[in-house]
Amino acid sequence: MTSFFDQPVSIKSLTLKNRVFLAPLAGVSDVPFRRICQELGAGLTYVEMLSSVAIKYKNKRTFEMMARHKSETILGVQVTGSTAIDVAAAVEVLDKKGFDTIDINMGCPVRKVVNSGSGSGFLKDSPRISETVRLCRQATQKPLSVKMRLGYTRENVNVEDTVNRVVQEQADMFTIHGRTRSESYAVPCDLQGIKKGMDCSENIKFDALKVGNGDIFSYSDAENMRIVTGCDAVMVSRGALGNPWVFTSILEGKEKYPSVQEWLDVVLRHISYQEEFYGQSSLASILMRKHLLWYTKGLPNSKDLRHTLNNVTSLDDARNILREYSSILPAQFLRQEGSRLEGTKYDPKFDMDRQLDRGVGDEGL
Ligand SMILES: Cc1cc2nc3c(=O)[nH]c(=O)nc-3n(C[C@H](O)[C@H](O)[C@H](O)COP(=O)(O)O)c2cc1C
Helix, strand or coil, X not given: CCCCCCCCEEECCEEECCCEEECCCCCCCCHHHHHHHHHCCCCECXXXXXXXXXXXXXXXXXXXXXCCCCCCCCCEEEEECCCHHHHHHHHHXXXXXXXXXXXXXXXXXXXXXXXXXXXXXXXXXXXXXXXXXXXHHHHCCCCEEEEEEEECCXXXXXXXXXXXXXHHCCCCEEEEEEEECCCCCCCCCCHHHHHHHHHHHHHCCCCCEEEEECCCCCHHHHXXXXXXXXXXXXXXXXXXXXXXXXXXXXXXXXXCCCEHHHHHXXXXXXXXXXXXXXXXXXXXXXXXXXXXXXXXXXXXXXXXXXHHHCCXXXXXXXXXXXXXXXXXXXCCCECCHHHHCCCCCCCHHHHCCCCCCCCCCCCCC
């Protein structure tokens, strides 16, 4: 059986093999993780959000983040910035770099990003939304999209206006994350809010692809998103952390719980890609730790295992520890408990090596 999501779809001239995308994820969506998600089915993946100012000043780390593996035949990139001119200049650079599609982030809630008017900061300055998309549209012929939230606060939901502006200026796709900037993950994704944004784009004579995002941890979540909002595709974020099988589930139209061997094969392959990309450095193992904790979430008797993995200093050690642990699990064991990562409230950002100053709930900004 396959699902609605296992059908090709086009964003302008770019044809994708299916309708399940991996979101840009700061500090997470690097080459190794993207390769794993693609192999397990993601139809489109993105480099994490880049800053237009960092692109303007040719920041070395930002250009390193644009790395692409030869197996990544289709790859998107995301950018944000505080002026339309800066964002459009960055889009021109990203176009020349050969990315297949370019997204403008109008949803990032991180305080320092928002304070500069970038990310969710756009949602408080509607004319700048139009101006930015207009200039970016002039800067690239590649498929152009915007990822947004419902609004800045619950009292100021303006998703319909944002969608109207984005589509009027001829973006080819938009993604709606069903929360406002001030809402944390403890607030469930508002599917009716997403639907409002999707429905209003119907009135405009422009055929933009509509993507739903928020709380997609399983096939049934994706299907529910589609039924309620009428989206053309879904974008998965936290649901892919430690559970790239979520892509297979959504494509096959049934939940996929990996066996011990399947689970181990994928985690070891992720470690190999990590080694290939970062080398056998201690950085490689430090950056791998968060993934190892996500992959082992909810496994039986895993307290000691997870503590050890959280302190691992070499990828070889990680391999040995995982092999030994998996050998004591019953062969018929299926990993399902960990796949929801403690429900939808879970905020991986607080767990990550790279702590981000999100400022969630700081409505005064
Ligand atoms: C670790 C992490 C990093 C994120 N980085 C980005 C990013 O770079 N760009 C972006 O548009 N959204 C980013 N997001 C937000 C997600 O893409 C998504 O919109 C949000 O998590 C809601 O989806 P979910 O409920 O399925 O997780 C990030 C989320 C997490 C958890």
